[in-house]
Amino acid sequence: MAFKQYKNKLKNDLVDMKKIWRDPLLLVTIIFTILVLLTFILYPLFSVLNQSFVGEDGFTLKAYVQTLENIDFRNTLGNTMKLGVTVGLLSTLLGFIFAYTDSYIRTRFKKMFNIVSILPIVSPPFVLALSVIMLFGQRGLVTHKLLHLTDVNIYGFKGLVIVQTMTFFPVAYLLLNGLLKHIDVSLEEAARNMGASRWKTFTTVTLPLMAPGIANAFLLTFIETVADFSNPMVIGGDFSTLATSIYLQAIGNYDMQGGATIAVILLALTILIFVIEKYWLERKSYVTVTGKASRERELITEKQIVYPLSIVCLLITIFILALYILIPLGGLFKIWGVNYSLTLDHFKYVFDLGLEPIMDTTFLSVIATPLTGILAMIIAFLIVRKKFFGKGFVEFSSLLAMAVPGTVIGIGYILAYNTRPLLLTGTGTIIVIAFVMRSLPVGVRSGVAALQQIDPAIEEAASDLGANTSKVFSSITLPLIKPAFFSGLVYSFVRSMTAVSAVIFLVSAKYSLLTVQILAQTDAGRFGVAAAFSTILIIIVYTAVAIMNFALSKMGVSKEGM
Structure with missing residues (x-):
């Protein structure tokens, strides 16, 4: 009985794979998605694992022994x-x-x-x-x-x-x-x-x-x-x-x-x-x-x-x-705890010397937001609507970043992308990738939940009329899951603007981020400057969310749907 079930499953898998081979765009999308997840989620984690086990003389448990024995x-x-x-x-x-x-x-x-x-x-x-x-x-x-x-x-x-x-x-x-x-x-x-x-x-x-x-x-x-x-x-x-x-x-x-x-x-x-x-x-x-x-x-x-x-x-x-x-x-008091006279010096300092991290953070977050939204919806579409070899891997890997602490991602990215062929350390690209991967799980879960509520017959009807996967996704699926897509965009932007644990490893002299600056100012005891930076960050986030919500209401996307 078990052998017969396995045989039927194998037969069904072959039928599904034949359908995918007949749709080159879908095949390319699946391969691209798997490569992205392998490269930017699993490979950094493997690099961390490899670093912990490999010493100058090859494989070793010395680091674990020393760590576990350390009081x-x-x-x-x-x-x-x-x-x-x-x-x-x-x-x-x-x-x-x-x-x-x-x-x-x-x-x-x-x-x-x-x-x-x-x-x-x-x-x-x-x-x-x-x-x-x-x-x-x-x-x-x-x-x-x-x-x-x-x-x-x-x-x-x-x-x-x-x-x-x-x-x-x-x-x-x-x-x-x-x-x-x-x-x-x-x-x-x-x-x-x-x-x-x-x-x-x-x-x-x-x-x-x-x-x-x-x-x-x-x-x-x-x-x-x-x-x-x-x-x-x-x-x-x-x-x-x-x-x-x-x-x-x-x-x-x-x-x-x-x-x-x-x-x-x-x-x-x-x-x-x-x-x-x-x-x-x-x-x-x-x-x-x-x-x-x-x-x-x-x-x-x-x-x-x-x-x-x-x-x-x-x-x-x-x-x-x-x-x-x-x-x-x-941010308005001269020296917190000592001198409570009002001043704008902290905000003046931020705009005179701290404008670069504000611009860098906003710019990189704006780039990461649509990339996250589109990739999340594609993965959700593949998980819910398509049958292919590696589907379980795509689902688990896309949600894995939810469980991986930011510091682990950060150290993984340093180890993985510090040498060729992917020499990304110190660039804005590595920060954008970190933003995308950290926000991806929520977008995927939102997209999966939305797709599970939509009757597949609607998309099947379009396919029967001759539409390929790209046409079905862009003209049928995406409009139907519009609330989930845009809620993913809002979440991605907010998460990118406020990220710190992963990106603190990735900032460089060329790219500085607001959250890292706030952390540095707080650590130095400059609470007035830290408060001024935080105020500006919160204003940017809330303004962006308000603009998005206004634009979405004009497009017919309700907040309830989000």
């Missing part, structure tokens, strides 16, 4: 796991509270909650860390100026937990909010009609249905936390993590093999979590929560439920808004 590394690994679990739990809890309030509670603050939950996603990852230092550091506005405390230390584990939780809980919120809105209302109503209380219904119906989604949200925020580079660099103090150790070992100590070894260990951890999340939990989520709700949910109005949840969300909202408001204000 500092063990402490760093423990720190990373402790931070990942803590932030993962807190982010998932906060994300669930916000999502439940948005989906189930009648409150007038929902629009404010939604705006605040999106803010950390469309801003540089370490902006909140900068604000927390300015508020609660040794010369902080709250700790020093208002409370007159002298022995406060916001750096380290506590500061990191606060900053990363505020930064990453929107990831959990967006995931859980979508799942909560798709729970069939009739399931909860049936429990209520049988006499179950709100709490009983929540614990026996809603929570079990959401369990895979909650676990999924925890794993995603865990990956984001352990892979985060910028926040530990800014506010981590002597609390080291694997992501920062890679950079300090490779760039600070000029020990590329040691940095590559730590990178491989971190990569193994994140890929393990990614595989569990992608191939086990996501499938369980689709089984337990399916389809759309049969009708609108009747929102909860009981004060004993509405008030506590609204107050928690409102307090978090006010805290996050205060952190963001502080950024432009920080």
